[in-house]
Amino acid sequence: AQSVSQHNHHVILSEAASLELGCNYSYGGTVNLFWYVQYPGQHLQLLLKYFSGDPLVKGIKGFEAEFIKSKFSFNLRKPSVQWSDTAEYFCAVKRTGRRALTFGSGTRLQVQP
């Protein structure tokens, strides 16, 4: 069965530190890839997505992600985090021909001022 793995369940960083959250998926076919964020008390919001083309994708709020097909990975990065980035981050995969998303278990990021 297809799965999505997020290796870090809880990450604590100081402001201005760099962030990288790992995401790996197990499906071998063509996929669309997403990162969602859920800020405390808010709904899930799309940070960025990859469908095709340039494997380095830039999203909102200074986030970016790189799709490495050979590694089945789609890691999320931000060079300098802010306290307002405190949230839970979810990687998700959509297989070609299906509408459903398969999510990872989420990574809770806590940024300390």
Place this chain on the structure above:
Amino acid sequence: EAGVTQFPSHSVIEKGQTVTLRCDPISGHDNLYWYRRVMGKEIKFLLHFVKESKQDESGMPNNRFLAERTGGTYSTLKVQPAELEDSGVYFCASSEEGHGYTFGSGTRLTVV
């Protein structure tokens, strides 16, 4: 534009009772999805409507769950009878064809 609206935001019910969750998608969005997150685990797909038709209900856990989408507008998800393991956050999302999802804020269901 108004987003995806879910209510109630929280529901606490006793085991064996019935609960109905509601989702109002963005107007004009034919696609409506239900997802669930149980006990801090991954968010799991439940089902997908296209207008009033169930396109994919492969994620529905068992026959205690019934989803409907009246006239292709709002959707309800009924759990009857509720069990302890049904506790979690139920998310709804909607989309236009070829576009990404917009999620609602979720309904936190606690079965005691």
